[in-house]
Amino acid sequence: MAREVSFSKSIDWPLFIVFMLFLCMGIANVYSAAFDPEHPNLLDFSQKYGKQILWVAFSLFLGFLVMLIDASIYRKFAIPIYIFCIILLVIVLFMPSVNGARAWLGIGSMGIQPAEFAKIGTAIALSSYISQINVNQQKMSTVLLANALVVGPMVLILMQPDAGTFVVFTSFLFVMYREGITYDPIILKLINLLPGVNFKSTWVGSHFIPIFFVVIFLSIVTLLMSNNIITFSFLPSVAIPGFAGVIGTLFVLAAISFFILRWISGRRDRNRVTLIVLIGFILTSTISSVVNYGFQGLASHQKDRIELFLGLKEDPDGEDYNRNRAMAAVGSGGWTGKGYQNATVASVQSNHVPESETDFIFCPLAEEWGFLGTMVFMILYMFMLVRIVIIAERQKSKFNRIYAYCCSLILFYHFAINIGMNIGFAPVIGIPLPFFSYGGSSMMSFSVMMFILLRLDSQRNDVLM
Amino acid sequence: MNFDSRKYVVIIFFVLIGLIYSSRLFYMQIIDDSWTLRAQEIAEKRVLITPPRGVVFDRKGKKIVTNRTYYNLMMVEENIKNFDTVSFAKLIGWSPEKVKYRFKEIVRGEGKYHSKITGKTTANYQKIRPYPFVKELTIDEMSVIAPYLENYPGFYEEITSMRSYPFSNAANILGYLSEVNADDIIEDKFYKSGDNIGKAGIEKFYEQELRGRKGVHYIVTSAMNNAIEAYANGKYDTIAKQGPALRLGVDIELQAYGEKLMVNKRGCIVAIEPKSGEILALVSAPSFDPNLFVGNRNITLNYPKLVLDPDKPLYPRPLAAEYPPGSILKLVQSLIGLQEGVITTESGFPCNKSIVGCHNHPMATDLKKAVQYSCNPYYYAVVRKIIHKGRKKKFYEDAEAGLNVWAKYMHSFGLGEKFETDITGLRQGLIPDSKYYDKWYGHLLWAFSTIRSISIGQGEVKVTPLQMANIAAIIANKGWYFTPHFVRAIGGQGSNPLFKKVNKTMVDPIHFEGVQEGMRRVVNEPSGTGSRARIKGITVCGKTGTVQNPQGEDHSVFLCYAPMDNPKIAIACIVENAGWGGSWAAPICKLMIETYLQGKVSDLLKEKSIIDANLLNVKKKKDKNTIH
Structure with missing residues (x-):
């Protein structure tokens, strides 16, 4: 088909390049953060960097599959995908708990976190549902159903418990806001109960x-x-x-x-x-x-x-240990940082910043590359977010647009909370930095999410969508 | 309704957060230094490497202070498992209570740390850090403990360096090391808790040189406090440098011999090389082995014993004991008299025992004989002439002026003054001047008759043995001296330039010959009081002294130098409660000179009798008031 031939033209290269750049930077960063002098080989699969490369490779393979599949499938199978995610979230609650949370499905290091994939499922389901309704004639039921699609997985995730992903799910509320899903029907119902009041809409x-x-x-x-x-x-x-x-x-x-x-x-x-x-x-x-x-x-x-969260109380060696160490790592970067693989606070070996290869992966980046490095990262990330919004706005299909907004807001939430954690602006709730943090589930879910977006965008001119 | 404008809300939201975060990063990474400091606090550690202290050699190149390996039994609390206090206490030879107490003591000893960044005070003690549990174990002690250490996880041995004194002598010269106290740490940033510092003697005076330079090793540490790697590949590290070796003027063999001679006696021997001012030996009896003060364990064990010893071995007699010089001062009185022109070498004075007591001797018809016989009335007359020279018309003013002139002369001989030298614990003695007597008797209310006992070295005059030996050196040099000192060279360099400065007395060299001849006669003429110091083939010049001691038997004093024509050694010896000067001090000086100049002793029987003599318990006062 003609569509297949023009694939290389229809893909959004700027977004794709930034995406690939992030994957490379992520591997380099994990290689530095988790470096073990006894296993210097980047492809040593017993080490975290070796594994991360495996995850990236597998994610790219998944992405390749996504690019082969026609984009319309997501819309058609939105409900089954969503239900599948919900089932996984329920099953995971019966799994043995790891580090106090029943978040893992599978055995040992090969497990996956269904919550990561539930983000995609929810995004597809929400896009599918909102694209079908007429937002100008909202009813109580449509608002409630749209919210239920989001709140359902949130409740299950909270039961794991996984506060980080729970908070990330509130990003869908922003998507709904953008699409005009308001809480008016509910609020009107309540307000109009008062005698003599009869609003058509409320600002609140x-x-x-x-x-x-x-x-x-x-x-x-x-x-x-x-x-x-x-x-x-x-x-x-x-x-x-x-x-x-x-x-x-x-x-x-x-x-x-x-x-x-x-x-x-x-x-x-x-x-x-x-x-x-x-x-x-x-x-x-x-x-x-x-x-x-x-x-x-x-x-x-x-x-x-x-008080700790707000920084009203300093407790550098107690409960605020992680954040204080992370901030020391970030803040000691200076202009150009301490040099690649020269982090003193944020390396896995020194272990001053716990989880420096996962949730606090920004620390080694900031410590080793300094302000210039963090600025490059910030600009690229901002570019990616805005680019996705631009992509969203050029979609003819409402489903595509909503899905793109879901992507940008999920990525934004991860960014805002994760970086906020590192610079003392957010509580430590443990969510990964997309494409940077070590871990299979987040790597796969974010990659698949991005590839679906790229695929949808490449088919934006298919009128049927 | 169209919601397209809401895309701007989203974009503005993104950009706003991006800008806020970027400003925050700019503030944290560029403007605010406190996070950098916090990072250093967390991850970087300065490891100080203490070099071994500088070693010390004697004048012949023998190593007299060196370093020896000791062991600390280290402890890491976190690694301690199934700790059996009783068996462990048995192994290290402590009581179980002491072991329990030691754990608490370590925690307390580490103190608290106040971080300026976080404003928090935390205990320095950390369970993951190693601390010395038992310090300063010898290799023998460690070899007993080491095989069983594997039963006590969390304990291990660590090598440390401590002082060792191969000769067991010269403790009073060398001093000792002790752990720094809080004041030392505050005073000098060089020191950290647990460091050693010289507390006396050479170790104290040359602390700055001997301690060397600490090396600094910057390392990156992990949260478990393990060193991971050198910080910045060792770019900022410095190498520890051992302090330079000191070369003393002390002849350790002479010192050891002197200590041997003075066994079971109280007193001291000071030997100086007149040509250089270098101290050859400085014996303080009773003496003790410097190895008793190696390490804090030994110090706590031995210090109280030595402090409580009634013979006061820790008292630095040659430096701090202020004795009335007795007849020895007559040498200086003679010189002052000659210089002032009140006598000549041919002056004679009758031995008028009605003025001041004397012993029976032939008439002192000239100065040499006066020295030889140590005639008390002679010097009464000499000093009266010195003081009442007629400088002022009024009698009392004349006495005042005369005494001050006399005191000035005395000061030029190093008396009544503290030497500026590398000896710690010095006292200055006492040369009374007009102000001193004004306090006692009132202004212009005293004359020579009031203070006459100074003429024969009694009364208020006080001299330390070091100053006495220096008098001998001055006479040997005919009127000048180098400040007595221990160290002749520091590392490759010379010593303090101050020690190369010639101190001239106020007496011209020409006047010394008569006194020297008198001193020769003291030893070498049949009727001389110091005949027991006579050596075949070496002309010894000496002067006996007997110091009246109201508490007991008189102190025996002898001062001499030899050989007469080319003086190589000047000695002062004081043996407390040993009677008159010729009895013990003179033969001891003889043996010292023989040992130093000839390397052997001629009269072994005499040597044996001196070594065997015990004069510690002689305190009986005899009815004898004469002064030799």
């Missing part, structure tokens, strides 16, 4: 996801600030307790936005603006209060955890 419902993340952000800020006493050098007698300061700041922000919004909005919207700002202020203050007083009411060990 349609922008639920960004609001959700604003709430998280607000909570963190509240917790960070409520322990402090705010003083001003020019007003020495004034000392505002932290929480009052938070509310005060919110009030000032609300006032500013009120005047700005009133100024830019038309006469018709004035009342609406007033209402929005008022509700916004009341809601944020309420959230802040709930977080603040809720935190006070927590048990002390829970408080410790949260």
Whole structure:
């Protein structure tokens, strides 16, 4: 067929090249991080770098298979694929626990983690479902079903437990936001229960996801600030307790936005603006209060955890051991790093940073290549993410577009949490850095995910899709 | 509804996080140094390599201080398994309680560490690190323990270096090493807990040289604290350098012989080479074996014994014991008198026993005879002339001026002053001047008659044996001396340039001949008080002294140099409670000179009787007030 002939033209080379570049960098990095002077051969399959090469080779083989298969199969078999993933997630719960989690299916080192593949399955199922519905006529049932597709695997993953992958699954909420799946039907149902209220749509419902993340952000800020006493050098007698300061700041922000919004909005919207700002202020203050007083009411060990996470409490040799060591490794990189295979903190041999070849793989990279190295990585990764969004937006098929968004947001989540962990911006919840972390399951799942994307994109002109 | 604009929300979100993370990386990696420091704290370790201390040779090239291998029994708590305290205690010869206590002691001894980066204080002790459990085991002790160590996982042996003194002599010269205390560590960053530092003698004075230079080895350590590799391939490492060898002027064989002669006696012998100021021997009796102070185990064992010994072996008699010089000072009085012109070598004074006691001797018709007979009234007259020379019209002012002139002369002989030299524990003795007596009697309320006992070396005048020996060296040199010192060369270089500076006395060389002749007669004339120091074939010049001792029998003092025409050795000897100067001190000096100059002793019987003599318990005071 003509389609097959033009394969090399239809593939998205920029994305493919970055993808391959990441695979090579990943191998080089694992070779450095896990280097054992007694087994210097890169292809020594008893070592992690040897195994990683095997995983990469196997992933490429899988990718080759994906490229041979017609892309329409994913859409057609979305439900079976999804159900298969769910079954695996259920089976894994009956497997023996490894390191406190029943995440592994299989024997020993040859096991796979179904949670990694469930991301692909969920992405396909979600893409398939959303592409079929009319987002402009959303019903309670469609919203609930779309959410159920995501929440189902999340619950099973939490039962393993695997907090990292659980958090990654919230990336699908962003995809739904992009596609206009709102929580309006649910919120309207609740609000319209009140007598005399009859909204057609609510701002909260349609922008639920960004609001959700604003709430998280607000909570963190509240917790960070409520322990402090705010003083001003020019007003020495004034000392505002932290929480009052938070509310005060919110009030000032609300006032500013009120005047700005009133100024830019038309006469018709004035009342609406007033209402929005008022509700916004009341809601944020309420959230802040709930977080603040809720935190006070927590048990002390829970408080410790949260304080540790927020960096309110330093415990470099205790619970915060990993993060502190990781940050020391990253921060000691300087401009150009300590040189390839010269990491002092983040090598597997020194073992100061535990899991430096898996979850903390960014440490050896940052320590050995310094700021220049991390910048190259950041730029390439940003390029990859934006490129996927561009690819998504050029798709004619809604299924393709949604799937591409799923890919970009999953990759983004892994990036944000994993790097955040290394630089003290995220709690240590243990998720791999795509294409870099040592491990078969993540390597295979991310590669297959990318190849499916490349395959879908290469067939974007097939009108039938 | 069209949701296309929401793609910008996603892209903005990506870029925003990317920028935030990049700024954070820029801050962490470039601006903020604390993470680099934290990384060093975590992963890099400076391993200090302590070189063996510099060795010490005597003047003939014999090694007198060297290093010997010892063993530390090391312990890594984490590796200890199934530890049987009782059997282990038995193996190392401790009580089980002591073993238990030792574990706690190690933890406490490591102290705490305050990190400036994290602001946290943590205990330095780590279970994964090795610590010495028993230190300083000899090879014999270790060979008993070693075969059973495999029954005690977590314990192993480690080689260490400690001092060894092949000659068992000169403990008072060489000093000893001891573990640094907290003050030493604060004072000098060179030292770390567990290091040794010289605490006395040569070891203390030449600490800076002997300790050498520590090597620094930077290594990358793992979380288990194992060394993984050299940091930056050893680019910043430095090599440990042993301290330079010291060459002493001390003749260890002479020193050993002196210590042998002084066995069972209290007192000291100081021998100086007049031409160089190098100390040939510095015997402090009773003496002790320096090997008793090797290692802290030995020190804790032996130190209390030596401290509590009533004969005070740790007291550095030649340096710190301030004796009234007795008749020996008459030599200096003669010289001052000649230089001041108040007497000539032909001056005679009657032996008027009504002024000051004397023994029966022929009339001292000239200076030589005065020295030979050690006539007390003669020197009463001489010193009175020195002090009341008529410098001032008023009698008391004249005494004041005269005494100060006299004291100045004395200072020029190194008396009443501390030598600036490489000897620790020196005292300066006492030469009273006008200020001193003003305190006692009041300004202008004293004259020579008040202080007359200084003329015969009694009363307030105090001199250390080292200063006495130096007087002999000055007379041998006819008026000058090099500061007495131990070290003649450090490594390939010479010693302190200060030791090459000629110290001139205020007495001209011409005046020394009469005194020298008098000293020759003391030993070589039949009626001389020091005839027991006479040696066939060597002209010895000497002077006896008897130091009155209110607590017991007088101290026997002898000062001499030989040979007369080409002096090679100047000696001062004091034997406490041994009676008059000629009795014990003179023959001891004779034996020392013979040994040094001839390498053999002529009168073996005499030697034996001196070695065998025990004068430790002689304290009985005789009814004798005469001074020789």
